[in-house]
Amino acid sequence: MTNLAHPLSKLGIPNPSILSQLEGNPPIWITRNKGDIYVNNAKIIQNRSDYMHPNPSGKQQVLHIIDQVLVPIRSANKDSAAIYNPDAFQFLNQSENLDMGHHRFRSFRQRVNQNNKGNVFLTEGKNTFFIPVDEGFKPAPRPDKIDQKVIDGHIVPNHVLFTDATPKDKDYETMAFSDNVRVTISFTVQTDGKNPTYYVKSNTIVGDPNHSEGVVLAEIVKANIPVRNGVVHLIHRPLMVVDTTVxxxxxxxxxxxxxxxxxxxxxxxxxxxxxxxxxxxxxxxxxxxxxxxxxxxxxxxxxxxxxxxxxxxxxxxxxxxxxxxxxxxxxxxxxxxxxxxxxxxxxxxxxxxxxxxxxxxxxxxxxxxxxxxxxxxxxxDRVLGVPYTNVKEKLETDPMLNNTFFLGQQGGFNDMLADKNKRFTYFVPRDYAWKRAEIHFPSAHKKLFMKDYSYHVKQILERHLVVDDRAYTMAELKKLANDTIVLRTVRDHLKLRIKESDKSYYVEWQGEWIHVFRPDVACTNGIIHVIDSVFLKESDVRVTGSPSVPLMAPQLTIILSVAMLLSVKCLLL
Missing domain, CATH: 2.30.180.10 (FAS1 domain)
Structure with missing residues (x-):
């Protein structure tokens, strides 16, 4: 509750906080994020808010509905001295008298005092403070690493960051962001399908001999504690400190x-x-x-x-x-x-x-x-080596195989690649391979990417696709090929020689040794081998006649022969 009426259009404008009617008048912090409005960490349900009506004395009142209860800082017990509206420094020094559950942070407070950094927790305005709890100060050498720069790296000035109200993975500069050392902080969230867990990560972009570059991840064990000059989050270990092995x-x-x-x-x-x-x-x-x-x-x-x-x-x-x-x-x-x-x-x-x-x-x-x-x-976000896509899905989602997938969409060639009852071994040219083909066969390449030549595209892709009762890794193909291996493709047969050199595989087709850029890409219904060249010949795409109808030499010969016989018969008559 506040003592002034604040409709949504004016809430938090121009000031980011409004005073509550709780004793000591602690602030309620307002955050606007992409059209959403938050009060502390509670989101306003806007379509159920902005209800305005005057009270009996004629004073305007406004009602907003929020999705969380706003919880203030409370004393630990009745015997504790009452603490109203503390700033971050008072919070740090009076923690034993506050209701923080089982969390204690004496170790961090001690390092703050030893480094004469209490003044940064007195900073007026809007700030975010991350305070590591005592359990995070193990192993023993860790407390000695909490120096002035590390303490600064736990404070974000000029921003009040509540976990739900703050964009995830957005970097905010800390007090430790300077010319010599640069440290940012951001929020991230992890979930295993159940309740989300919030983390803060410090990223030391530029370090020095005492502050290693890289990310330190800390779980937020108690979040969104409002104080007079911002918000406090308790975290399970200090930020910026790199002192553990993998x-x-x-x-x-x-x-x-x-x-x-x-x-x-x-x-x-x-x-x-x-x-x-x-x-x-x-x-x-x-x-x-x-x-x-x-x-x-x-x-x-x-x-x-x-x-x-x-x-x-x-x-x-x-x-x-x-x-x-x-x-x-x-x-x-x-x-x-x-x-x-x-x-x-x-x-x-x-x-x-x-x-x-x-x-x-x-x-x-x-x-x-x-x-x-x-x-x-x-x-x-995935376990490597455990395939979850079929050959068609893999082609569709792999950014390196866009051209082959595009061509396979012509005439519906790709549809067969989703068949879970078949086992495919597919030699797939990566996009780089199609660029090479454009250089060597510019006319054929141009026509392949035109819709009218889908028949020719289908024939060429069929040459790359082996269908058998099993899929073959490159090691298995090499073992099977004493000299030349003949594989049954959708089109006819594929004759290859295989060699291994400098820990890479190569296949020979039509006298050309082609590098296998990515061997053994496992799918649920087969294996893809990504290659650096296309099994393509200039004669694969003929330019005479109608491009949409394949020119088949045997049929043309028969038609011409019949025409010649009719001509001869007419002459004889």
Whole structure:
């Protein structure tokens, strides 16, 4: 309740807060986000609000309906000294007298006092403060890393950020954002299909010898505590501090965003964790809890196959999303034998998304660059190596295979690729391969992408598609081919030679050795091998006659022969 009437059109304008009628008049913070209006963390249900009516004395009143109860700061018990409308500094120093449940934050308060940083919690205006609880100050050396810059990295000035009211994954500059060190903060949320869990992540974009670059992820254990100069969130560990290995980070996620991944490693992964522990430089692409729920891997794989799947997520070097972009890295070797990960960077306006493909699964990196002392962790939204799409769906969703999918849509060729009762081995030219074809066969290439030539397109794609009672990996094809292997395609037969060189596969067709850019892309009904050239000849597309009707030489010969016989008969008569 406030002592003034605030209709929706004026709520929070120009001031971001209004005074409540609670004793001490603590503020109610107003946030406007893409048409939605929030009071503290409660969303106003606008179609049920703005009800205005004067009271008996004629004073205007307004009623708004919200989706949460507004909870003020309360004293811990009746004997505690009453504290009304504290600022963040009073909150920090009087925490024992406040009702914060079992949460205590003496350790952080001690570091604030030792570093003479109490003044930043007195900052007037609108601010956001993240305070780590005592449980997050283990192991023992961690408290010593909480210096003045780290304390500044827990405060966002000039913004009051409530969890629901704040856009997710939007970066806000902290007090630790300067010329020498640059630290931002953003919110993220994880869910395994049940209740969402909120996290805050600090991203040290530019570090120094005492502050490592990378992301530190902390769970918000008590959110949205309003204070006079902003809002406070209690978090489970300090931000900015990189002092754990990848193994320790996983073990710290008992109820976190990677607990299902950790449980899978601990219970069924053999010595996978021991291998991670020994590595000095690594990158782990870790599937989220929801990814493991949707993968349903338990019913599909043996322990040996599970270990191969785990190895597919591990890379023996440090890789950040910035390194991938700056050095144009498109593939890396994994701990799984002869298995690589393939990267694709998608840029849309100001957003950059990294996708990673491994074992036929294309995953999106939903949380990059979580820093550890011996590497980085990237959280992804799929379990690699556990296919969930058929051949048609894979073509449709893979950004590297757009042209082949487009051509296959002509004449309905792609429809057969969804057949779950067949097993396909499909040599799929990537977009780069079609660009090469345009250079070598410009006339044929031009016509293939015209609707009138769908028959020719169908014939060419049929040449690439092997249908058998099983799908073949490149290793299996190489083993079968002593010299030349003949595969039964939809069209007729495909004669190939196969070799392996410098850990890559090559297939020979019509005298040309073609690089297999991505072998063994597993699908639910087959395997795709992504190749760097098209099985294409200039004669595949003929330019005479009507393009929509195939020119078939035997039929033309018969027609001409009959015409000649009729001419001869007429002459004789």
């Amino acid at each position: 193994q320790q980070f996983l073990e710290d996620q008992e109820d976190g965003p990677l607990y299902k991944f950790y449980n899978k490693i601990r219970d069924e992964g053999g010595d996978f964790m021991a291998e991670i522990t020994k590595m000095r430089d690594l990158t782990l692409f870790a599937p989220s809890n929801l990814a493991w729920t949707t993968a349903n891997i338990d019913k599909l794989y043996t322990p040996e196959k599970l270990r191969e799947v785990l190895n597919l997520h591990l890379v023996n070097e440090r890789i950040t999303i910035e390194k991938i972009m700056e050095e144009n890295i498109n593939q890396v070797q994994t701990a799984a034998e002869r298995k690589k990960l393939y990267f694709n960077v998608i840029k849309r306006e100001n957003n950059v998304t990294l996708t990673v493909e491994g074992g036929g699964v294309n995953a999106t990196v939903i949380q990059p660059n979580i820093a550890a002392t011996n590497g980085f962790v990237h959280i992804i």
